[in-house]
Amino acid sequence: MSLDISPIEKALLRGKWTVLPQDNPSPVVDLARAVVEGRFRDALTSPGARELFHVQSPSFDLPFDQAFNPPSAAQGDDAELVRLTLAVACLHAFVQVNWTGPDLDVEPLEVISLGSAESTTAPLNEETLNQKAISELAQGGEPAYHLTKVAAFLRLAEILLALPYDRCQSALWWRLRAASIHQQILDEPVPQPPTLLASLEPLTESCSTEPDLAGRLILEQGLLEHQISHDKSAAERFVQAAKATGLEYELTGALGKRTKFQQFDLSQLVLLAESHLPDDDAATTGDTSKNTDEAAATTPADSRAQPTNLPETLALNDDTLLEQTEFTSSSPAGAESHLKHIDPSSQPALHPLDQCILLSMCLNVKNTSPSHGLTNEQMSPYIARVISHPRNWSVHTMALLLRSRLESARTRTVERSTLQLQALIDQMPTADSTLPERLLYFHTIPLSNRWELERELALRFLGLGVVRSALAIFERLEMWEEVVRCWGALERPDKAIAIVRDLLEGRKAEAEEVVSRGKTLAGGVGAGAGAGERQRQIHDAAREAKLWCLLGDLEPQRAVEHYERAWAVSGGTSGRAMRSLGGYHFARASYGEAIVCLKRAVAINPLLARSWFILGCACMREERWEEAKNAFARCVAIDEDDAESWNNLASMYLRMGPPGKEKDRKDDDEEGDGEAKPATTTTSIPFTNKLLAFRALKQGLKFSYDNWRMWSNYMVVAMDVGELNESCRALGRVVEETSAKAGADSVDVDVLDRLVNAVTRAPADPEEAAAAAAAAAGGGGGAEAAGAYSSPNEGHGLLRNVSGLFERILLPRVTSARVFRAYGRLLTWQGRWEEALGAYLDGYRCGAAGTLERDAAAAADVERWREAVGEVEDVVDVLRNFGPRVEGEGGAGGAKWRLQGRSIVRTFMGRTKDFEDEPEWERLVELQRELARKEENE
Incomplete structure (x- = not known):
């Protein structure tokens, strides 16, 4: 089914207004243009908006979706478009305040039209309205950040977008954008309805003729997948987005220098990339990109004069490292490269949308690689390619932010990393660029909001040992878990407890006053009591539950009481309470109780791999193999890099019996009574289970290559399923990792003997083995001999690896009689x-x-x-x-x-x-x- 998107809808999606000669001036056109140009006050205070945002009750005592009752049926041809346009205005107003800046010139109460005040109820104010919206934005048991500004605009946008749309098909796309923004204000990611992405498939097909729209849509879907830790799906989306826009890219090598004193050119990693989208952004971004190609060839990107409407790119100023890699070769190292016509030192400017795609790919490199230096080396070329040609305020900000994160782990770059992050935070409220430019590509990059940037800066300070500076930021942001962490580093846990108790008892509206003065109000009497009561009233349940959990962490002797209080306060919706209580019981070996709590936690928020892992371990201790298998399977589905979960998953497969022979525990999980016994002995493990265990271990070893215990398990399972070639490789890895300490005991001689037996069963003469194979292929007997000649798991097919095992690994490292005898048997077979x-x-x-x-x-x-x-x-x-x-x-x-x-x-x-x-x-x-x-x- 092909869906039609009107030109006005496309203008809203692209964030760029184009003249539409075929459209006569009308109120809806003027409204849409105001939204695209960032004039949200004009749009949200228009007569149509006031009518749409009218509330009958002056006290606003109903939930948002009940207080507002916008018409779901179209009232005229433009009614749907008006609703969609105002939803976009609300959403972008929310983004302007909390992400991009500068300051917003309209407040929610200027937009919302209240009924006549005939009751004695106190008038509604901005703070109360904001807290009401924040409490409703809690989702999946995760609270929304309580200092989020103008949260009512996000709520209004979601209400408008939830209405049915028959004509405005792009409403589906805006629902995706609203969901992505909503995710970023929650404490932890929560799962999204499966229909959210599925409903966009027809829209993706209809946009296929317009590469920029198709690329945007696919990229934004990938970013949402990235937020909920679906890294493999996200990677596929990013590649699809590059194909949609026609972006050509290749990670390769070219000769160059990275230090000022380097005398010889070495191969340096470089990302070659070329855009094929029409370059129509130069006029809107203020970037004179038509002259950047020539400038880039002679001047390093970071030292060129940047356009005035872009964030400041701080210089490194190091006495050894160059500002950027200097490539001395005019062509990449790969002779077959399809981008060999590009000079690595003077690449053409990329379209901003293609820059967004490259930054997203860089994110995925970080997610799917082990946490070591190679990850930084892989990511740096992506970021350098984007930074070298700044085109857009938001995109360049994102690139600088990613570079700052990469440089935070290196001694020579940590100073610039911290200063650059501080500069990015300081630029947010300024007017150094226009709002439309800041919003132009906002949805196609994972730009952090203001409080997350400041939190990141505080964590950077904490890592550098500047605890007091970090504490000041956390207190201002009211991020109490981090405040507790800082007071722990300062060896003052009593301060942390006092802060949390003051918040729970309502003695302080601003907790930073408690910290800065080092004292609390006594008793809560008089004016203090009144202020406390008001603060207590505006605490939403999710936030209060989180504070009780935090108090439980601080007071382990009363932890169970506090966690259960958090569960009760939240009305049975706090995943954090059940996670904490489950972890508490698990640490004290109360596995049955831990299972009950953790099952409730993962039912509320199934995206947290750690909860699934502890649940799996608890089930394993209780010998509930099927449930443990399911838990570890969820772990690896969320985090594919979790080698320990892969190993445990394999172990569960090897403990499970044939289907239907294990007791069904589904009905008594909640009660936690009784114990599940092992279903069967190891001798009756189905071959399919062994094969699944083999595959699980093989996958896990990709992410834990140095774990000799996993290699040992893999060796035994591979032998059991007939993968002798892999068993041979695993035995070699075990010996390499353990022979220095264990000596001859590092060799599993039983496995070694079976490997030699598998080789020596075949005819020693290759010609004789080949003749047997030919005879078997002709329909005669000799199938076993033929297999021994051609299979990599026996006979001549296995000989090379077994010989290498002896000659390269075993004999140089260990001295063992059985090893020498096994080697002697192999040599005897060879004559x-x-x-x-x-x-x-x-x-x-x-x-x-x-x-x-x-x-x-x-x-x-x-x-x-x-x-x-x-x-x-x-x-x-x-x-x-x-x-x-x-x-x-x-x-x-x-x-x-x-x-x-x-x-x-x-x-x-x-x-x-x-x-x-x-x-x-x-x-x-x-x-x-x-x-x-x-x-x-x-």
């Missing part, structure tokens, strides 16, 4: 007689017989001596069998095998004379005589 003989002799020296000769304490152990006798007989048999073959090949020492055998027997007998009375001694004497007779006969 390498002299090397096989040497391996068996090395194994003899490491075995019981060899150590018995050197260890006086072991020499007194008769059982050890009997084992050693068997080894002596075995090595003599090896010499008897391999000696003539080595001699026949002209190998050194082949003619002396009998002499070597007699020497081994004689030496062993000479050093273990204390066991002459044992029956096995006669076997040694007879073996010595046999060797002497054969030598005499020859």
